[in-house]
Amino acid sequence: MQEYIPFFQGENRSFTGKLAKYFEYSGLESKIDYDEANDVYILSVPADKEKEAKKHYQAFYFVERERIKKAENEKSSEISEEAKQEPSEKSSQDISEDMVISENELEEETESELVSHKASQTHENEEEDMTSEVETEDYKGLITGSGNYMFKSEKYQDYTGTFYIFLFLGIAGVIFVILNIARVLTILNGVFPNFIMGALFLFFIYEAITIWNKAKKLKWEIEEENQLTEKINQWLQKTVTKDFLASISNDNLSEELNYMKQTDTIRDMLLAEFGEQNHDYLDRLIEEYYNQVFDL
Secondary structure: OOOEEEEEEEOOHHHHHHHHHHHHHOOOOOEEEEEOOOOEEEEEEEHHHHHHHHHHHHHHHHHHHHHHHHHHHHHHHHHHHHHHHOOOOOOHHHHHHOOOOOHHHHHHHHHHOOOOOOHHHHHHHHHHHHHHHHOOOOOOOOOOOOOOOOOHHHHHHHHHHHHHHHHHHHHHHHHHHHHHHOOOOOOOOOHHHHHHHHHHHHHHHHHHHHHHHHHHHHHHHHHHHHHHHHHHHHHHHHHOOHHHHHHOOOOOOOHHHHHHHHHHHHHHHHHHHHOOOOHHHHHHHHHHHHHHHHOO
């Protein structure tokens, strides 16, 4: 069984998800666990892949830092232009809140929360190896979602499956308790054991009803999402071709970073075409389309 070790921890789920997504497209397995006690997300990698993870992390860090600097420069330029035409009352605090991830947040997440105790020993050498790969001004951003989006139809199937399990256990358990009370069975003796088990199985039935109500509400949304998914897939087929991908690629970037740059561009185009949508939803559609058409 593969042994995983903690590599990175952070309070920001989105940022940790980005790092995991980058590892995934670099061919490195990882998993994210939530530590409720410390309220942090812990990203773990295989124990024998720690050095590889450090190298990929360096690339991720420098690209994300460049993206933030570029975004800040663009934002500063826009504010300067507006100030020339009309005095702006927008404070620097408001401007920073427009950023998805502030530079301070990036520094906190990447420098102070890296839990691998060996990272500092190899930092300088790895930085020199990876800088040439990621020095570019054209890269806009990294994937925004966690990449774990479930279609509503899939959620509905999960809900219905869970509903039947809880309903079966609840009904079977209540019958079991009734048979014990009627002395047909003598496994449970006394009022207290029957009361506890009866309450437990009634809770199962209550949970089954709750899940069923959620499934019914979700069922009405499935058709709407399916129609939107079909429209987006048709748009992808018409727009995202090999020539289009080549036009938004950068020869100075690695294959993994190029893929993420392409995904970011396509997602922005989808948001412009179809309005505000769940980014994880769009990322999954883009990934599935890309794998189906270009990774054959």
